[in-house]
Amino acid sequence: MESMGKVLVINYEKCTGCRLCELVCAVMHDGISNPTRSRIKVMKWESEGLYIPMSCQQCQDAPCMNVCPVKAISRDEELGRLVIDYDVCIGCRSCVAVCPFGAMSFNSIDKKIFKCDLCDGDPQCVRFCEINAIEYVDADDVSLLKKKDAAERISIAGKEAAALAAQV
C-alpha cells in the first residue's frame, strides 16, 4: 500500500502558547521576524488558558485548490502537501476566503498568499517545539496514536473506578 506521507499533528492540550513556532516559521521562510508572516498561528483564549495552534491540514479534497480560478494550487504527492505556483497565482484571495481553517493567508506587505509548505519535509515548528505540541508523523500512524491516547485514558478511568468501588 502506498503511504500517504507525513502530516503535521497538533496536540493543542500540550501547547504552552509561547508562539515560538510562529517566529521560526517567519524567519525560516522570509528571513524576517514577524508573526503575521507565519504559516502557523496560535489562537488564544487567555482568560481560560487555552491555546490552539492552527495550520494548513493539506486537505485531500482541498477547497483552496478547487476554488482557484487559475489552477495555481496543486498537490505535491511526494510530500503530501498543497503547493502554490506563484508564477500562475493572480492574488485574488479566493483560497483565503474558502479555507475552513483560516490556514491560507494573505501577506499585505509582499501582496502574496501563503500557506504551510511543511518546510520541504523538515518543519521548523516541529523542530523547535520542545513539548511536542506539533509533531510530524506518518499519516497512517495518526489514528493509531490517537487510539493509544484514548485507550490510556480509559485504562486510567477504569483503575480509578475500581479504586472507588474498593472504597465503598
Add this chain to the structure above:
Amino acid sequence: MPLDRKIAYIDLTTGDIQTKPIPLDVRKKFLGGRGLDAYLLYNHTEKGCDPLGPKNTLMVSGGILTATCASATARTHIMAKSPLTGLLGSANMGGFFAPEMAWAGFHHLVIKGKAKHPVYIYIHNGEVEIRDARDIWGKSVTDSQWAIREDLGDQEVKSLVCGPAGENLVRFANVMTGIKNSGGRSGMGCVLGSKNLKAVAVRGTMDIKIARPKEALEYNKRFIDQIVSAKVNQTQGALGTPFIWGATNSWGGVRCRNFQYNQCEYADDIEPERIDEICEETMGKYHMTGCFGCQVHCRAQYKIPSGPYAGTYDEGPEYTSQGAFGGETDTPRAITVLTGNHLVNKFGMDNLETGSLISWAMELYELGIITSKETDGIDLKFGNDDAVIEMIDRICFRKGWLGDTLADGGIAASEKIGKNSFNYLIQVKGMSNLHSDERATPALALNIATGSRGSDHLRSRPAIDLYHLPEEVLRKIYSNPVPYDGPLSSEHTEYIGKPWQVFWQENCYMGVDCLGICKYHTTFLGATLPNFEDWSKVLYYNTGLEMNPEEIWDVAVRCNMIERLFNLREGLAREDLKKGDMLNHRYFDEPCRRGAIDVVGRKIDKKKFIQMIDEFYEHKGLDNNGIPKPETLKKLGLKNEPSHLV
C-alpha cells in the same frame, strides 16, 4: 541595517508625540532594554523630582534582541523614579508585550507629564495615539486588557496596565500584562496611576529584519538545547518557580514570621508538588504555560479550588507568592497562597512587598507596637489566613488606618507608626526584602544590600553560590569574559571572593536585561546556562551588531554605573539605613534558628560584611563612600552625564 528601531517621546500633559531613531553609537554604549532605559532616566528626569509628579519620566522598553530570532526575548522593562524608594525604580516582566511593541515599530517609550483624565496610549504600526480611558479606569488588571481589546476591536492587542492598586497610588503597585506577568518591584504601576495613564496598548505587523536568518535560526536551536537540558529548567518546566521556594525552605533560607525564623515548618500544603497537584486537578495534565518564544514554560495555570473565589482561573503562583502569603506570614495553606496570588494579580500589586509588609505588621501586632485599634479589630497574628487575605484588599483600596498606612510603603509606614517599628522592617533602600533569608549566605546578603533598586534578588544574586561548585568550575564562570585571578570559594558561608561574584552577576543580569532575555536563560539558577560568549553570537546573527563578549561586559558595567549615578543624585548614601547599601541589624544580631544543621546559628558578621562592601566598591570603581572615582567615569565614557545623546 536590521537595527532600524525607534523611540517615541510622549508628553501626556500636552499630547505632544515625537518619534526618533536610536542612533547606533547609543546602541553600542547602552544596547537597549534596562541599560538604555537607565541612560534615558538619568537624562530625562530632574534631580529631586516628585516621583508622583508630571516631571517623573516613565520608560517602557524591549531589549535589543526583542522580537528577533533569539530565544526567550519576551522581557519588557519599565523604569522611572520610584515612588516607593525615591531612588531608582525598575521592573521587568515577561509575557508578550515587548515583542508586540517592537512589531508595532518601537523599542523604547519615554513618557512624561500627566493627562487631565484617564487615558491610554495606543501604538499601532508606527502610529502613536492617546485615547480616552475613563471607562476603563477602575477595572481589574485583566478586565482592563479585555476592555481595551473591545475598544479597539482587535483581539490581538497586547497591553501593559496598572490595576486598581496603581490607580489608588499604592506605592508598590505593579505594571502588568496578560494574566499575571508583572513588572513587580518599586511601584512602576503607581507611576502610571499618578500620570492618569491606565495602559499602553500595542499591536504591530511590521517586519523586524534578521541580519543572518539561517545562522540565527540554527543558533536559537543550539541555545534552546542548552537551556532545556539544564536540570534546573527541567524542574522549572514541571513545577514552576515554586520549586525554588520548596528547596530553599527545606534548608532554611526563607523568612518566616517576618524575620523570626528562617524556615516555615510543616509547609507540605504549599510545597511545589502540592501546588502542582492542584494545577493538575483543576487544569489537567498539561498546565504549564510560557512567555513569548520560551521553551522553559515555568508558569503554571490553576483554578482556585475552594473558598469565595473557587473556580477562578489564574496563573502562578510564583515562589514569591508562596513566600509572601505562605511563609512570611506563617500561613502555609495552598488556598491562602493561591487566593492571595490571585488578588495581587487582579489588583496589580507587588506580592513581595505586600506579603512582607503584612508579616511586618503581624510582628508589630504581636509585640503590641500596633493594636486592634490600628487594625480595626483584625486579629493580625501570624498564622491567621483570613487576616492575610483581608489585608491584601485593605492595602489595595487603602481601607482602614493600617491598610492606608501600609499602602505608602514600609519606611513611610514606620514613620507613621513610630516607636521602634522601623527596627523590625526588613528592607533595603525602602524596598522590602523578598521572602528569602540571607543570614547563612554572605554573598546573597551582599547582593540584597547593594541592589540598585533596593533589596532584590534579581540584580546581582550569585544563586549558584549554594551549589558548592568546585573552585575550577567557579573560576571558569567568573573569570569570563574578563580575567579574574583573585580568591573564589566554593564555601557559601565564606566572605572571600564573594564581592567579585556579586559584581560579576550584576553585570551578567544587566547583560540579559539589555538584551531582553529572561534570567532563567543565563547564569542565575543554573551554572551551565548561556552568558556573554553566547550573547555575542546571538547579537551578531540577529542584529548584525558585532560586539565581542568583553564589549558586552563593558556595556553592562557602564549601565550599572548609570543606575548608581542616578541613585547618588537622588540621595543614596552608603550606610544610610533608609537609602543606602546596608542591611537591617537583625542580619547581624539574630542567629538562624531552623533549617539544615549547618544553617542553624548562622548570622552575618558585620565587620566582614563591611569589608565585602569595600571590596565590591573597589571592583565597581567606587571610592569608600560608594561614589564613582573620576577615572572610573572616564574609562566608562560617563564623564559628561547627562550627555543627552537621545
Add this chain to the structure above:
Amino acid sequence: MTIEKEGLSTAESLRKTRTHGKFRCHNPTCMERIQPEKGKKTAKCPTCGMEYRVHWVNPQLPRIRGPVWEVNRKLAETKLKEMGVK
C-alpha cells in the same frame, strides 16, 4: 572575530559535569550526593543524618520535596543548644 569561532562555549562545556539519578543533601556544608532508592519516599543522608522526603519528577529525576520535619527540627534544636543560643 570571536563571533565566528565555532566549538562549545564555556557554559556548554560545563554541562558535561552533570550527574543523574541523585540529589545533593540540603545541608550546605554536607552537600553529599544522595542516591535515593528507586521510588522510595524518604532518604537519609549517610553523612550528616538529615532526612528528606523525596519527590520523583520522573522515574529518573528525583528531587528533595522537603525535610522530614520532626527529624530535622530535633537536629536543629540540638545544634542550637550546643551553640548556647537561647
